[in-house]
Amino acid sequence: MPSAISLRGVHKAYGRNTALDGLDLDVGQGEFFCLLGPSGAGKTTTLKTVAGLEQPESGTVSLDGTDMTGVEPYDRGVAMCFESYALYPHRSAYDNLASPLRSPRYKLPAAEARERVGAVADLLGIGALLERPVGRLSNGQRQRVALGRVLVRPARAFLLDEPLSHLDAKLRQAMRAELKAIGAVRRTTTLYVTHDSVEALALGDRIGVIREGRIVQTGTREEIWHQPYDTFVARSFGRPRINLLPGTITRDGGFVSADRFFEIPRITPAPGPAHSVRPPAPGTRVQIGVRPRDLSLGSSVLGPGGIELVGSVYITEVLGRATEVTVRLGAQHLSLVVPRADAAGLRPDAPVRLSVRPESLLLFEADDTEGPGRPGRRVTG
Amino acid sequence: MKRRLLAIAADGALILYFVFALFPIAWMIILSLKPPNELFSTYFSFAPTLDSYRTVLGAGSDEGVPFPRFFVNSLVVSLGAVGLSLVIGLPAAYAAARWRFRGSENLMFTLLSFRFAPELTVIIPLFVLYQKLGLFDTYVGMIWVLQLVTLPLIVWIMRSYFSDLSPELEQAALLDGYTRKQAFFKVALPLVKPGIAAVSLLAFIFAWNNFVFPLILTSSEAQTVTVGALSFLGGDRPKYNLTAAAALVSVIPPLLLALTIQRYLVRGLSFGAVKS
Numbered sequence: 001m002p003s004a005i006s007l008r009g010v011h012k013a014y015g016r017n018t019a020l021d022g023l024d025l026d027v028g029q030g031e032f033f034c035l036l037g038p039s040g041a042g043k044t045t046t047l048k049t050v051a052g053l054e055q056p057e058s059g060t061v062s063l064d065g066t067d068m069t070g071v072e073p074y075d076r077g078v079a080m081c082f083e084s085y086a087l088y089p090h091r092s093a094y095d096n097l098a099s100p101l102r103s104p105r106y107k108l109p110a111a112e113a114r115e116r117v118g119a120v121a122d123l124l125g126i127g128a129l130l131e132r133p134v135g136r137l138s139n140g141q142r143q144r145v146a147l148g149r150v151l152v153r154p155a156r157a158f159l160l161d162e163p164l165s166h167l168d169a170k171l172r173q174a175m176r177a178e179l180k181a182i183g184a185v186r187r188t189t190t191l192y193v194t195h196d197s198v199e200a201l202a203l204g205d206r207i208g209v210i211r212e213g214r215i216v217q218t219g220t221r222e223e224i225w226h227q228p229y230d231t232f233v234a235r236s237f238g239r240p241r242i243n244l245l246p247g248t249i250t251r252d253g254g255f256v257s258a259d260r261f262f263e264i265p266r267i268t269p270a271p272g273p274a275h276s277v278r279p280p281a282p283g284t285r286v287q288i289g290v291r292p293r294d295l296s297l298g299s300s301v302l303g304p305g306g307i308e309l310v311g312s313v314y315i316t317e318v319l320g321r322a323t324e325v326t327v328r329l330g331a332q333h334l335s336l337v338v339p340r341a342d343a344a345g346l347r348p349d350a351p352v353r354l355s356v357r358p359e360s361l362l363l364f365e366a367d368d369t370e371g372p373g374r375p376g377r378r379v380t381g
Numbered sequence: 382m383k384r385r386l387l388a389i390a391a392d393g394a395l396i397l398y399f400v401f402a403l404f405p406i407a408w409m410i411i412l413s414l415k416p417p418n419e420l421f422s423t424y425f426s427f428a429p430t431l432d433s434y435r436t437v438l439g440a441g442s443d444e445g446v447p448f449p450r451f452f453v454n455s456l457v458v459s460l461g462a463v464g465l466s467l468v469i470g471l472p473a474a475y476a477a478a479r480w481r482f483r484g485s486e487n488l489m490f491t492l493l494s495f496r497f498a499p500e501l502t503v504i505i506p507l508f509v510l511y512q513k514l515g516l517f518d519t520y521v522g523m524i525w526v527l528q529l530v531t532l533p534l535i536v537w538i539m540r541s542y543f544s545d546l547s548p549e550l551e552q553a554a555l556l557d558g559y560t561r562k563q564a565f566f567k568v569a570l571p572l573v574k575p576g577i578a579a580v581s582l583l584a585f586i587f588a589w590n591n592f593v594f595p596l597i598l599t600s601s602e603a604q605t606v607t608v609g610a611l612s613f614l615g616g617d618r619p620k621y622n623l624t625a626a627a628a629l630v631s632v633i634p635p636l637l638l639a640l641t642i643q644r645y646l647v648r649g650l651s652f653g654a655v656k657s
Contacts, residue, residue, distance in 0.1 A: 053552045073555040080556045086549035105558030
């Protein structure tokens with residue numbers, strides 16, 4: 001079966017600014033695909049290119065295997081939720097929701113349309129607001145109307161541009177849980193754009209990470225988490241952020257930190273695809289990546305081959321049930337998240353032992369290896 | 382005490398300015414109410430009469446000037462010019478706002494140059510052309526030539542209105558299943574209504590007040606009030622009272638129009654300046 005959405009080598013520039021730089025993307029039938037990236041990475045442009053609102057300078061967009069070049073947006077059969085909501089300000093919430101059902105393409109008899117709008121409005125909790133002009137709705141309510149305008153009609157794919165970004169934290173969490181349970185969303189291929197990694201991990205069947213108009217990596221949440229393509233992907237997921245410690249490879253294949261404060265005797269990079277970066281020669285500048293939750297205090301949890309590091313406490317910060325501890329290892333700072341009880345006795349400058357399983361360590365090239373501003377790629381075995 | 386004096390001085394200055402600004406209008410009103418024999422006296426006491434208005438409106442003694450006809454002509458050509466400009470100008474303004482292409486700015490500037498080039502520079506060739514084409518002294522000819530006045534105004538002002546609208550509104554309509562044309566008529570156009578009202582009024586006033594085009598390009602059939610009012614000054618002795626009455630009558634339509642759409646006008650002219 002062909003991909004529901006497929007982009008091949010898509011280039012798009014606005015004047016001198018390149019928005020998409022040879023972007024390739026495949027979204028499977030019925031898949032919920034999250035596109036994650038910082039602002040300006042080309043997320044919205046990707047959606048608009050799929051919708052036919054922007055014409056790529058080169059490359060192709062296909063939907064269900066059909067090339068969409070020259071096909072008008074209204075003939076592509078996709079629905080899009082804009083980050084700016086793009087609600088019709090001169091009409092009521094009801095008229096906004098009913099708009100697709102009154103269009104020549106998706107026209108329903110008035111009674112059926114009313115029923116459909118009512119059902120979607122109830123689903124989104126805006127049933128009581130339908131008669132209000134959209135100008136008198138809060139941002140969160142507007143966002144739900146915008147989402148409703150997408151859900152109200154049949155579509156070959158939903159394109160959602162940060163549809164939860166303006167909701168308050170509590171509502172966002174509730175909607176995040178509900179969104180995937182909505183029948184229409186479950187059945188329909190969805191391309192979901194967000195800059196929130198938690199959202200991407202929670203929602204995406206697969207996740208694509210976009211940077212400077214290119215897809216850096218696509219994969220399931222496990223792949224993205226455990227086998228990040230480079231330090232950019234690794235840094236994009238997880239709060240607190242992954243620790244990246246600069247250093248070099250020693251003569252016997254170990255790692256020594258840049259300030260020679262600590263050493264890790266053996267590094268065995270995880271296996272990876274054949275074309276990926278090979279283990280570097282001794283003396284090469286690299287980075288060790290370790291997630292804050294993979295580190296623990298003391299040496300108690302160490303099994304065979306466990307790695308131990310000694311440093312001093314810099315700061316502790318209570319996060320609720322857990323505590324984030326920042327430890328100084330020479331010139332490096334390393335953060336770890338431990339149960340609150342474990343961190344209870346820690347005072348600043350107290351010496352502390354850390355331990356980590358060797359398989360939790362990720363080895364990356366030094367940033368800028370591939371050119372200035374380029375994040376270092378992960379080294380695989 | 383000092384502030385009080387300042388306030389009084391400011392009020393005094395304002396009053397002076399009002400007198401300066403309103404005196405010509407007051408003088409016109411007085412002139413239009415004077416009987417012919419008191420026309421040249423500078424006293425303010427006279428026996429007021431509405432004879433001038435009767436004559437101007439065609440009910441009094443015939444002066445050989447069909448002023449009501451000029452009035453109708455003015456209405457027809459001004460409304461016609463604004464209407465035609467809206468039909469051509471709204472899509473043009475929309476396209477100019479949404480579609481930037483090589484030379485689009487030059488095109489817009491050329492259009493604007495029709496507005497700031499003095500009409501007198503083109504009037505003689507136009508006169509010759511109109512004579513040859515049979516457009517001289519016709520409604521069609523006047524409506525056509527007034528496009529030089531109304532079209533640039535409408536295109537330029539409406540372009541900024543359309544630019545202020547987020548293109549995502551029409552994009553949303555496209556994805557809702559509407560064609561580009563329907564997106565324009567159902568989404569973009571209703572949102573710029575206040576702008577259309579404001580710019581139509583401005584264009585109407587400019588068209589109504591235009592003097593040079595009807596002076597040269599009409600003679601009797603399509604002549605408008607601006608030129609027509611001066612016909613009373615011809616002949617053996619100038620009838621200033623009739624000219625004044627005619628001028629005052631011809632102020633009425635723009636004034637009425639401005640008052641009726643005032644609500645839109647204020648909103649329209651401040652739209653875009655203040656983002657809600």
